[in-house]
Amino acid sequence: MKLEALVKPSVLTQPVYEPGKPIEDVARELGLDPATIIKLASNENPWGPSPKAVAAAKVALEHGELYPDGGCFKLRQKLAAVHGLGADQYIVGNGSNEIIELLGHVFLGAEDEVVFGGPAFVVYKLVTLLFGAKVVEVPLKDWRHDLDAMTRAITPRTKLVFVASPNNPTGTANGAAELAAWARALPEHVVAIFDEAYAEYLAPETAMDLRPLIAVGRKVIGLRTFSKIYGLASLRVGYGYAGAELVALLNRVRQPFNVNAIAQAAAVAALDDREFAEKCARENRAGLTQIETGLKALGLEWVPSVANFMLVKVGDGARVFGALQARGVIVRPVKVYGLPEWVRVTVGTPAQNERLLAELATATRR
Numbered sequence: 001m002k003l004e005a006l007v008k009p010s011v012l013t014q015p016v017y018e019p020g021k022p023i024e025d026v027a028r029e030l031g032l033d034p035a036t037i038i039k040l041a042s043n044e045n046p047w048g049p050s051p052k053a054v055a056a057a058k059v060a061l062e063h064g065e066l067y068p069d070g071g072c073f074k075l076r077q078k079l080a081a082v083h084g085l086g087a088d089q090y091i092v093g094n095g096s097n098e099i100i101e102l103l104g105h106v107f108l109g110a111e112d113e114v115v116f117g118g119p120a121f122v123v124y125k126l127v128t129l130l131f132g133a134k135v136v137e138v139p140l141k142d143w144r145h146d147l148d149a150m151t152r153a154i155t156p157r158t159k160l161v162f163v164a165s166p167n168n169p170t171g172t173a174n175g176a177a178e179l180a181a182w183a184r185a186l187p188e189h190v191v192a193i194f195d196e197a198y199a200e201y202l203a204p205e206t207a208m209d210l211r212p213l214i215a216v217g218r219k220v221i222g223l224r225t226f227s228k229i230y231g232l233a234s235l236r237v238g239y240g241y242a243g244a245e246l247v248a249l250l251n252r253v254r255q256p257f258n259v260n261a262i263a264q265a266a267a268v269a270a271l272d273d274r275e276f277a278e279k280c281a282r283e284n285r286a287g288l289t290q291i292e293t294g295l296k297a298l299g300l301e302w303v304p305s306v307a308n309f310m311l312v313k314v315g316d317g318a319r320v321f322g323a324l325q326a327r328g329v330i331v332r333p334v335k336v337y338g339l340p341e342w343v344r345v346t347v348g349t350p351a352q353n354e355r356l357l358a359e360l361a362t363a364t365r366r
């Protein structure tokens with residue numbers, strides 16, 4: 001009997017996530033010196049992690065023989081102290097992606113529907129399909145979530161609705177007041193997930209505050225990550241915050257030691273280094289301006305972004321991606337998001353942005 005005959009049908013049809021290529025892979029494939037390659041493909045922090053987070057991770061590694069605290073007690077205490085809410089209103093995951101999967105475990109079966117924007121972060125679709133549920137993709141309007149159309153797409157079978165603000169791959173955000181009013185008006189039978197992976201890059205007054213909705217018992221959850229502004233993508237740590245009842249359900253379906261001790265220690269220290277995160281946000285705003293100025297000079301179109309990346313219209317996205325990569329600049333082709341004419345570029349250091357613009361000039365010249 002073929003192995004395939006034993007496999008659940010949803011696994012055989014499951015699309016495969018294609019991550020941004022690691023620098024080492026590109027260096028090997030193209031015979032380039034890794035030191036000359038820059039990766040602006042996965043929205044990683046070009047300033048790295050806070051030195052305080054690195055120091056805390058090293059200390060934690062000294063006790064690598066011990067299992068981690070499965071409940072992430074210190075990190076949840078720290079999150080409660082920094083953001084408010086009770087420690088029992090936070091769940092920590094192996095990246096916020098794990099929490100998206102936990103939501104699938106808790107809520108999704110073959111009868112259910114999941115609503116999200118198109119294009120939006122691809123993991124919503126992958127998790128929906130993994131649990132055999134139905135994808136309901138609502139096209140963006142002017143590059144933003146069309147919240148009214150998303151509400152209209154909700155049926156009695158809808159369980160989950162995802163909104164990423166800022167969204168990936170667009171870098172655009174919906175307004176805080178608009179999002180809050182929309183969330184308040186959602187029907188009782190859906191859980192709304194607000195993916196806030198890039199929230200720390202927003203000006204505080206433009207970021208939505210979910211806490212008042214959580215306080216009145218609405219079925220909402222916010223997702224945040226240490227992978228972006230905190231520069232800890234390799235350690236895999238993110239968190240969700242919601243009512244204690246929802247958090248308890250998610251805890252039931254997670255692995256006992258889902259987040260390692262090194263990541264937990266680094267995350268606590270990262271939250272303590274407010275100055276570092278603020279510096280990264282400031283540098284990012286300057287970087288966005290630098291890239292926009294350069295793109296304007298090149299006559300290229302872009303989607304104005306409030307995140308740490310942006311979409312740039314280059315004509316043939318696959319060709320320009322290849323041409324940039326051959327010259328040691330890794331960006332992200334976004335054909336999988338239905339945007340074959342665009343690439344997504346992460347904001348780098350000023351020198352990296354300059355290099356990106358120079359290579360873009362060459363790669364798009366015809």
Ligand SMILES: *Cc1c(COP(=O)(O)O)cnc(C)c1O
Pocket residue numbers: 043094095096097098121164167168195197224225226227228233236237238
């Ligand atoms: C990068 C990103 C995440 C973060 O995922 P982690 O698993 O925490 O690394 C989540 N949502 C969106 C929209 C992202 O772009």
